[in-house]
Amino acid sequence: MNIEEEHEENEKENSETEVDDTSSRQKKSGLVASEAWKYFTKDVNFKENKKATCNLCGAIYVCSAGSTSNLKKHIKKKHSEKEQHQELITNIFNKEQPWKYDNDVMKNNLYKWIINNQHSFTVVEEPEFIILIQSLCPTAELISADTVKRSIMDLYISNKDQIQELLMEIPGKISFTTDIWTSPSTKAFLAITAHYVDKNWKLQNLLIDFVQIFGQHTGENIKNTFVSALQNLCIHTKVLGITTDNASNNLMFINALSNWMKENDIFFDKNNHFRCFAHVINISVQNALNPLKSNLSQLRQLIIKIQHSPQRLEKLSANCRLYNIDDLKPIQDVPTRVVEK
Known part of the structure; x- marks a missing residue:
């Protein structure tokens, strides 16, 4: 008996029904439970009554023990070809979900992550990182810090050759x-x-x-x-x-x-x-500030004292809130740099 025949045999005409939630039937059907919720809406009291309404015809079904097999049976039998331009609903339910782990893609993305975020090569050997990778894909191939270093150097040489060719042209x-x-x-x-x-x-x-x-x-x-x-x-x-x-x-x-x-x-x-x-502009600005040098020096010392004291920082924040002004942290000026916050 194929899947369609089994569904026809087990389909109940009653619009409100329950089906057994057994792992053997789910495995046999090969269906993906999440697909059913594209066509059904859970009742507001779903946690108590487990009821769901078909978005296409209004039929009400009950999902016992979390099973959605009766919902999928209804969709296949009653709405299998709702619109010609849409993919057959039976095909959506029956086809396997296309996902394939590619270790090379993972490693290349890992190298980019390490480079762009300036992580240590040894991050791949940290226990928490290994647990994270294995939780995403238990079959993932783990690599050592030495392998990461060699691979990144190979990427560097490859990119260098591309840059050289580009600039020479x-x-x-x-x-x-x-x-x-x-x-x-x-x-x-x-x-x-x-x-x-x-x-x-x-x-x-x-x-x-x-x-x-x-x-x-x-x-x-x-x-x-x-x-x-x-x-x-x-x-x-x-x-x-x-x-x-x-x-x-x-x-x-x-x-x-x-x-x-x-x-x-x-x-x-x-x-x-x-x-x-x-x-050039910075030099001009520094020269223009020379008459204020003594005042700036006092302000700089005040900022340093506030920055190095949690109590003073807390008091500054309290006064900012009291007078309803932005609670900003004091920044020490750097003569050779424009500091933005």
Whole structure:
């Protein structure tokens, strides 16, 4: 007896009925219980009376012990071809749900998650993480921190090759922005961003390297780090201009780079060094604030005292609420940075 015949035999003409909730019949039917609720609405007192109403004809059924087999039987028999443009309801109930776990997809998404959120490679070996993955898919292939590291380095090399190919195909030259950044672990890095016009005459911006700087941040050292990064991508002959902040070591960097370009017969005009406009404005603002230096110093000390005292912070919040003003935390100013909250 096939599924349709079994449903025909067991279908009850009474609009309010109950069916046995047995796991054997559910397995035999191969149906998905959740599909029934697309066509039925639970009674407001469903927890007590277990009644559900068909959205298509108004028939009322009872779901004993949580079973929905009688609901699905009703839909198949009475409303199997309600509209031709809709998929057959019998097909919806009978087909298997398409889901297949792909371990490669999981690993690639895992690597992206680790990279984008700056997680440690060892996160994959933490017990809670393993429990999470196994709860999502018990057959998931677990990987070690060493495997994660190797795979991410392989991704880096692959992306580097793609970037190199892309930049080498650019018909014109490339401008660059550099910035020295210190990590939370106090390691210094030089971020290098490329700016260019692509084949479709659209301006593109691409972070091409984020390389650690060792030693003093002298102009010569910055030059060596910058040139090495460009040579790795075979674009050291395509430099048009460079934008940096106004630190004195960047002026020395441009001079050292200009000399290196001449020694290697590569055209580069050091007048194509552009100072970051935001830094120029900041210098102007700092000079304008000089007459207020003593007042700013007192304000800065007050903010520091409030920030380092939970009691003072609590009292400040209480006064903000008392006078119905926004409860904002005091921020210490940084002369070289625009702080936004």
